[in-house]
Amino acid sequence: xxxxxxxxxxxxxxxxxxxxxxxxxxxxxxxxxxxxxxxxxxxxxxxxxxxxxxxxxxxxxxxxxxxxxxxxxxxxxxxxxxxxxxxxxxxxxxxxxxxxxxxxxxxxxxxxxxxxxxxxxxxxxxxxxxxxxxxxxxxxxxxxxxxxxxxxxxxxxxxxxxxxxxxxxxxxxxxxxxxxxxxxx
Amino acid sequence: xxxxxxxxxxxxxxxxxxxxxxxxxxxxxxxxxxxxxxxxxxxxxxxxxxxxxxxxxxxxxxxxxxxxxxxxxxxxxxxxxxxxxxxxxxxxxxxxxxxxxxxxxxxxxxxxxxxxxxxxxxxxxxxxxxxxxxxxxxxxxxxxxxxxxxxxxxxxxxxxxxxxxxxxxxxxxxxxxxxxxxxxx
DNA sequence: CATGAAACTAAGTACTA
DNA sequence: TAGTACTTAGTTTCATG
Numbered sequence: 001x002x003x004x005x006x007x008x009x010x011x012x013x014x015x016x017x018x019x020x021x022x023x024x025x026x027x028x029x030x031x032x033x034x035x036x037x038x039x040x041x042x043x044x045x046x047x048x049x050x051x052x053x054x055x056x057x058x059x060x061x062x063x064x065x066x067x068x069x070x071x072x073x074x075x076x077x078x079x080x081x082x083x084x085x086x087x088x089x090x091x092x093x094x095x096x097x098x099x100x101x102x103x104x105x106x107x108x109x110x111x112x113x114x115x116x117x118x119x120x121x122x123x124x125x126x127x128x129x130x131x132x133x134x135x136x137x138x139x140x141x142x143x144x145x146x147x148x149x150x151x152x153x154x155x156x157x158x159x160x161x162x163x164x165x166x167x168x169x170x171x172x173x174x175x176x177x178x179x180x181x182x183x184x185x
Numbered sequence: 186x187x188x189x190x191x192x193x194x195x196x197x198x199x200x201x202x203x204x205x206x207x208x209x210x211x212x213x214x215x216x217x218x219x220x221x222x223x224x225x226x227x228x229x230x231x232x233x234x235x236x237x238x239x240x241x242x243x244x245x246x247x248x249x250x251x252x253x254x255x256x257x258x259x260x261x262x263x264x265x266x267x268x269x270x271x272x273x274x275x276x277x278x279x280x281x282x283x284x285x286x287x288x289x290x291x292x293x294x295x296x297x298x299x300x301x302x303x304x305x306x307x308x309x310x311x312x313x314x315x316x317x318x319x320x321x322x323x324x325x326x327x328x329x330x331x332x333x334x335x336x337x338x339x340x341x342x343x344x345x346x347x348x349x350x351x352x353x354x355x356x357x358x359x360x361x362x363x364x365x366x367x368x369x370x
Numbered sequence: 371c372a373t374g375a376a377a378c379t380a381a382g383t384a385c386t387a
Numbered sequence: 388t389a390g391t392a393c394t395t396a397g398t399t400t401c402a403t404g
Contacts, residue, residue, distance in 0.1 A: 025270065026270045026271060036264060036266065039264040040263050040264050041263075042261060042262055043228045043229060043261075043262035043263050044228060044229060044262045071270070072267055072270045073266060073267060073270050073271065074265070074266060074267075075265040075266065076226075076228075076265045077229045077262065077263070077264055077265065078224070078225050078226075078227075078228050078262070078263060078265050079221060079224040079225050079228050079259055079262055080261045080263050081258060081259065081260065081358060081362075082260050085208070085210065085256070085257045085258050086210065086213065087365070088361065088365060093278075093308065104350075108352055112352060112354050115364045116361070116364070117354060118354070118357050119352070120352045120353070121278065121346075121348035121350065121351045122350040123347060123349065124347045124349065125344065125345075127346065130278050130346060130348075134361065136365065160310075161306075161309055161310040161312065161315060162310075163307065163315075164308065164309065165289075165293070165306065166304070166305070166306045167293055167297060167304070167305045167306075168303065168304050168305070169298075169302060169303070172303050173263060173264065175300060176266075176268065176300075177266075179300050179321075180321065
């Protein structure tokens with residue numbers, strides 16, 4: 001194992017927690033699945049409405065949600081923002097080749113701190129990492145690259161693919177849940 | 186413009202709505218930003234708590250949220266699921282080269298219908314598209330590629346990068362909002 | 371700010387290992 | 388019998404005109 005550069009301010013410990021296998025795989029029953037589908041459509045739906053839909057009492061729903069949280073299935077509830085509307089419409093994918101002798105997890109730690117970075121993957125193939133960045137126009141993207149990404153020791157080469165069009169299926173979560181579920185929902 | 190293959194069952198119209206520029210850019214004031222930050226942390230927080238945090242009345246908060254929805258900033262509220270926990274832990278990025286003479290939007294339409302597809306980008310550079318797919322193990326990924334992606338007319342070549350490690354910053358939405366905001370939050 | 375709706379708490383019941 | 392998943396009822400808290 002090669003020498004590892006110092007980490008300075010980067011939270012390597014939390015990184016390890018973030019990228020290591022996260023425990024036992026969880027099975028959902030039909031009610032859990034339907035519950036998650038409804039929450040994916042509107043996370044601010046009242047428990048009482050969920051109770052009606054699922055045919056059970058409101059405290060039972062609260063229990064289910066708490067249990068799904070506790071089992072780590074539900075990470076939280078969030079707002080879905082249209083970044084285009086806020087001018088944050090430049091999406092880019094960076095293909096990164098890492099320098100030999102640098103710990104990749106350190107590189108990841110640094111990347112995770114960069115504004116605009118949405119996802120980082122260590123991948124198979126001719127590149128080492130794929131990073132998705134969202135920025136406020138080309139100028140902003142250029143700044144992020146020049147001032148942040150290219151300053152990370154261990155990043156040897158980057159190829160930037162700028163998204164001209166960016167699309168997502170309408171209900172990713174719901175579709176994924178249905179695909180996973182062995183029951184009808 | 187070359188001849189366009191028939192679309193059959195794909196909803197091109199809704200695609201156009203999905204990928205075309207979405208209207209005027211919206212400016213957020215300090216309160217909007219703080220509101221969105223709170224909602225991004227926990228979308229199921231009661232209005233009254235938001236009212237306390239923001240130092241305003243509960244109906245005022247309801248108004249703000251309604252206006253943000255109406256202006257298209259808030260697309261909705263959703264549940265954040267840990268797919269790893271559900272066994273859906275295989276992430277892959279496809280680099281696609283499209284065949285000449287095929288309308289890219291048709292290819293996108295078909296890709297959007299495929300189970301596991303989370304994002305599609307038409308990009309600059311030597312590839313035409315980048316597609317992010319999440320699957321239930323390698324076998325499932327192979328099936329999606331073989332039965333779905335490679336059956337799309339217009340997909341000439343794909344290179345698949347499988348994610349060995351996949352990480353995301355902890356609070357992408359919050360950080361992005363702070364970056365956008367001209368005010369302190 | 372008042373009124374109806376919804377969430378939380380506690381106590382109790384049915385099914386199961 | 389202990390444990391799990393639920394219900395009902397009473398109280399507090401919340402949303403909305």
